[in-house]
Amino acid sequence: MKRARSAGIAALTAAIAALLAAASARAGDGAAQRGRAVLEAAGGCTCHSDVKGGGGPLAGGRAMKTPFGVFYSTNITPDPETGIGRWSDSEFVRAMREGLAPDGHAYFPVFPYPSFTGMGDEDVLAMKAYLFSLAPVRRENRPHDAWPPFSWRIAASAWRWMFFEPRRFAPDPARTPEWNRGAYLVAAVAHCGECHTPRTLPGALDRSRWLAGSKDGPEGELAPNLTPDADTGIGLWTKTDIAWFLQTGQLPDGDDTEGLMKEVIEHGYGHLPESDLQAIAAYLHSLPPVRNDALAEHEHGHEHGDESAE
């Protein structure tokens, strides 16, 4: 019985490993291998893959529809001209944790550096080692299509100055190592809050409603409430349900998940070791339940908004 489950999980892992074998041939060294696991914990950085537009994996160009306009993700393959091939370690670390490009300009927070700021040195550098082990793809970055004033580069700097503070994840000694691992993954690497936490008017995360769901998820999707509220959150999900969902994309009622969540499970979270999935589940279960019906809120927004645009 226990065996059946771990064997099932082993099989999933094996199948995934087989699929990735070709890609990993280049990722021979230890740091790159570890970095692949970090990248998977980050959801596979799927926002940098323009699947529908026919772009290569991680070569950027994917449109991210936000309330502030459409932003296009960037090429993070090691192409020296169009990607990040010329970046130094410190430039990569600064981009990830401080939201600054090598030339010093600030990124728009559609790039989740306010979450990645919590990541440890080792994880960030391992991620870079993995990215640099991949084949470079030549693909020019596409300028964002945001509405003024969000289209102005200075807006990103102003936003960063007003709402961002670099802060490494600090484990809570009063909690178990499992809880701390879950908290680190959820808040920093897996950046769950970027989609699942509602945002304030200027687009900063409303931390008083941490992970309580958002109607303004990326690509216009709705991101459900992840707190243990029984009515509007996932209070009825067991930890096993959560771990299984993150591994397979299958919901407790037998339905499947869609949209970006499906992609980040396929290319990312689904590859996490069982211990990490359990840690995430333990952390989510420990959250204070917040009553927030993101679906209803979404509907409310539509009544006053763009029905013609549907």
Added chain:
Amino acid sequence: MHSIRIALTTGIAAALLVTAIGVAGAASAQDAAKADEGAIKYRQSLMESVGGDMASISNIMKYGLPLTGNLVVHAESLAAHAKLVSTAFERKVTAGQTDAEPAIWAKADEFKEKTKALETETAKLVEVAKTSDPAALGVQMKATGKACGGCHDNFRKPKEESFKRKGGGGE
């Protein structure tokens, strides 16, 4: 005089006829509305059967329950229900309490392909369940889930647009 009487009779007859047609029309419109409603309800209950078996297999696997003998039954039930999916969408109903996308009928060939894929994957699932190889079952469950999602992607309204929310009540 005579002609007036004829005119009156004809008039009354015509009025009666029109009323009769109207009643019949209303009755058949009512029948059609009921049939539409039934089609929607049936699709939804069928999908719940499919989802129910998916959830049962998942529960046996994820909790490592000592019910592995039941897996074949669930897989067979799933495969049998999967074959009914295309029949459930023969009647085109897009209005009402439904999350079915009009694309089901606009892109009928593509839809057929997707339902066929579900039939194929669930048939494989039955075979794998018979071998009681949990590792292979895990892989095939994932493939089956992909077949569900492959169809839901384009043919089911996203949760943001679900009728369950438009109607206001929730689940």
